Amino acid sequence: MSERRTGAWLKSLRRLSRQVGLYPTGHPLTMEALQALRGATDDLVPEGGQVVISATENAFYRNRTIMPHVSLEYHSFIRELDERGVESMTAIHPVTDQDLLDLAAFLANVSGDFPADGSILLNERYLTPEDLEAAPTSELRRSYVSSLDALRGVTGTMTTEGRFEMAPVVTAVEGLFEQSVTQSSASLLLSTVKSHDEYTFYHSVNVCILALAVGRMIGIDRKHLIPIGVGAVLHDIGKTAVSTSVLNYPGRLDQEQWKEITLHPQEGALAILAAGGPGHEISATVAFEHHARFDGAGYPGITRQRRPHVYSRLVAVTDTYDAITTRRSYRRAETPNHALNALLGGMGESYDPDLVRTFIDMMGIYPPGSILEIAGGGLAVVVSKSSEPGGPLEALLVRDGGGRDIEPEHMALEPHQVTGQLLAEQTDIDPAALLESVETSVQAV
Ligand SMILES: [Fe+2]
Numbered sequence: 001m002s003e004r005r006t007g008a009w010l011k012s013l014r015r016l017s018r019q020v021g022l023y024p025t026g027h028p029l030t031m032e033a034l035q036a037l038r039g040a041t042d043d044l045v046p047e048g049g050q051v052v053i054s055a056t057e058n059a060f061y062r063n064r065t066i067m068p069h070v071s072l073e074y075h076s077f078i079r080e081l082d083e084r085g086v087e088s089m090t091a092i093h094p095v096t097d098q099d100l101l102d103l104a105a106f107l108a109n110v111s112g113d114f115p116a117d118g119s120i121l122l123n124e125r126y127l128t129p130e131d132l133e134a135a136p137t138s139e140l141r142r143s144y145v146s147s148l149d150a151l152r153g154v155t156g157t158m159t160t161e162g163r164f165e166m167a168p169v170v171t172a173v174e175g176l177f178e179q180s181v182t183q184s185s186a187s188l189l190l191s192t193v194k195s196h197d198e199y200t201f202y203h204s205v206n207v208c209i210l211a212l213a214v215g216r217m218i219g220i221d222r223k224h225l226i227p228i229g230v231g232a233v234l235h236d237i238g239k240t241a242v243s244t245s246v247l248n249y250p251g252r253l254d255q256e257q258w259k260e261i262t263l264h265p266q267e268g269a270l271a272i273l274a275a276g277g278p279g280h281e282i283s284a285t286v287a288f289e290h291h292a293r294f295d296g297a298g299y300p301g302i303t304r305q306r307r308p309h310v311y312s313r314l315v316a317v318t319d320t321y322d323a324i325t326t327r328r329s330y331r332r333a334e335t336p337n338h339a340l341n342a343l344l345g346g347m348g349e350s351y352d353p354d355l356v357r358t359f360i361d362m363m364g365i366y367p368p369g370s371i372l373e374i375a376g377g378g379l380a381v382v383v384s385k386s387s388e389p390g391g392p393l394e395a396l397l398v399r400d401g402g403g404r405d406i407e408p409e410h411m412a413l414e415p416h417q418v419t420g421q422l423l424a425e426q427t428d429i430d431p432a433a434l435l436e437s438v439e440t441s442v443q444a445v
Contacts, residue, residue, distance in 0.1 A: 003430050006053065006062045007070045009044045012037040013104065014077050021108035025101065037100050045093045052126045054088040055081045058142060061127060068141065069432040072193050073202075075145050084109065090121040140183055140190060143175035147205045148198075151233055155201075158240040158271060166230075166277035173208060173229040177222065180212045185368065185384040185394075188213060192369035192424075193432045194326045194333070200236055203322055208232035210318035214355065217362050224311075227279030231272070231286025232315045238268030238287065250330075262299045265291055286315050293350045313352040317343060317359050320351070327425065335421045336367040365415065366393060369431035372413070373420035377401035380413055381431050390415065398429055 016033040023030050045051050054061040055078045059071040071078070081087075084107055099115035106114060106122075114122055150172040154164040180187045191206040211232040215225045239247060242264055246257045253261065269288035272280055289312035292298045296306055307313070324339035334342075340360055347353045364385025366372060372380050372395070379399040386393050392412035400406050405428075424430060 003062075003067050003070055004428055005040070005044045006060065006067050007073060007430075009037070009040040009053070010060065010070060010074045010077060012040040013100075013107070014074070014080075016100065016104040017080075017107040020101065020104045021110055034097060034100060034104075037104070038097060041091060041095050041100065045091045045095060048093055050090055050092040052088055052090045052124070054127050055086065056127065058138065058145060064127065069193055069430050072141060072144055072148075072190075072432075073195050075148070080107065085123075087123050088126050090124045090126070092119050092121070095119045140179045140186055143172065143179050144190060144193070144205060146175055147172040147208065147233060148201050151201050151204055154234065154237060155240060158237060162241075162271070164237075164271065164275055166272075166275040166280065169230055169233060170226065170277055173212075173226055173233060176205075176209055177212055177226060177229060180209065180216065184213065184216075188363075189368045189383065190432060191322065192325075196327060199326065199328065200239070203326055204233050204236060206322045206326075207235065207315065207318045210322060210359075211315050214314055214318060214359055214362060218314075218355075218358055224279065224282060227277075227282035228286060228311045228314065230277070230280075231283035231290075231311070232318065234268060234272060234283060235287050235290045235315060235319065236264065236268065237271060238264035238266065241267040262291075265289065265300055282311060285309050286312050288312070290315050290319055292316070294352045295349050298350075307352075310352070310355075314355055317351050317355050320346075321359065321363075333423055333425065335423055336363070336370045337365070337421050340365070340367070364393065366418065366421070371422045371424060371427055371429055371431065372418045373422065374413065374417045375419050377403065379422070379427065379429065380411060381408075381429060382413070 012033065016030070016037045019027070019030040019033040052061075052063055058075065058078065060067045060074065060078065086107070089103065096117040096119050099117045099120040102111065102113060102115040102117075103120050103122075105111035146168075150168040153168060157164045176187070187209055191209040193202060193206070195202040208229045212225060212229050215228055220228065242260050246253070246260050249257060265288050269284040272284040272287055277283075286309075288300065289308035292300070292308035292312060294307060294313060294316075296308075308316070320343060321336075321339045324334050324342055325336055327333040340363065343351055343356045343359065347356045362385075364382070366382045366385075368382050368384055370382040372382065374380055378397060378401045380395040380397045383394045383396055392414050395411050395413040396408040397411045398405065398408050
């Protein structure tokens, strides 16, 4: 699928651009980055053809197709391109190494020259207003990006000043809340967006989206749900107080290091209390107790002998689910189904049994974004769970029985047709990238 190739190309372009900004041409790391971009370019640009990558205010397009996942994952790159006045890049086969280097140098602002060989052209007018209007989930993406921005801002000022402003976080969570009401299935699907480079930011926003959805399902009102969402977004903000050497320590932590890590819930809670804002005591409680177990174990230790607050128990469930389904440097991502089983296994000890049941009820046995192998061959991606228990799932057929990629096609998938489940990284499929094509059919549920 082209979205993955576009993502790989942007990633290698950004890497090369950072390299040429730091080291002279010919540096081994620069040559390595060029080699990677060379490969990604060969994958992206068809023989004898051309590809136009455009960057609009909040989205990347490949030719005329919006790339929703890539737009979120590389949205900070959209801004870097904007700062250099780049709206589109047209890559024409065969793209020369020199042009790749020139483009990277131009983006890094170490050179004002456009690619000289002419195999990459900048700012050829391409997208029409009609193309831009055809992107229906821009509001949802905007809320997601605002939340990432808010969290980046908070992390920045927490690191430099030990404090932060609450208002942008509340506004961002309110946006996610509105979207979860009007586009509940689409926002759940959006929570399958992951980033390896900025794991914590994307993870925290996903934990928030999922917590808002569960909270709505169990009838928590908006007044309480917004602070819960804020607590979910900020649950790990106290990690800014932990030294990076401990946070990134590759081996087993010694007692001292572990003690430092376990302070992050209270550091986060204190910072939230200091920042204030509507219902901030709730947000602080969530941050304080997100590692407390249902049975009172876990940390901070003062929660022994009593259960954490139900709001914290809720966030503990969504935090675990998103963490398991996300790839980390030390382990692969697991399937949504695997994550649900982990929650089931920890029911009553680590997790609140009622909330685990509610969560599974909400997500279905095959949560949105699951990639399923179906009887007779073929692959389908789950869009939303069935409206009645045991009924068919709403899914998109993306590969036919012969193993060929096809234009996504809506289908009602009976659970008994499912023969297996795959990880996104085992396929060339990006579940969140299908968002745009399903959005028109998934309205408020
Ligand atoms: Fe944490």
